[in-house]
Amino acid sequence: MKMTKSEIIDMLNEHIGIPKVECVRIVESFFDIIKSELENGNPVMISGFGKWTVKAKRERRGRN
Numbered sequence: 001m002k003m004t005k006s007e008i009i010d011m012l013n014e015h016i017g018i019p020k021v022e023c024v025r026i027v028e029s030f031f032d033i034i035k036s037e038l039e040n041g042n043p044v045m046i047s048g049f050g051k052w053t054v055k056a057k058r059e060r061r062g063r064n
Contacts, residue, residue, distance in 0.1 A: 005027055005028075005031075008027055009023045009024055009027050010023075012026065012027065034052070038052060038053075038054050039054075041054065
């Protein structure tokens, strides 16, 4: 199932009942933490959910 940030925010708001503004801050902070860890070269693993790593790839030829 594909989900957008706004859908995650809405579901968080419905299930927990905290204000939408707080839900936005929580979701944005969560993704910012994951992004910063990946940018620093650290793998991110959330037990029972998934693992993310950044892999170096060789350059490829661009086309127009």
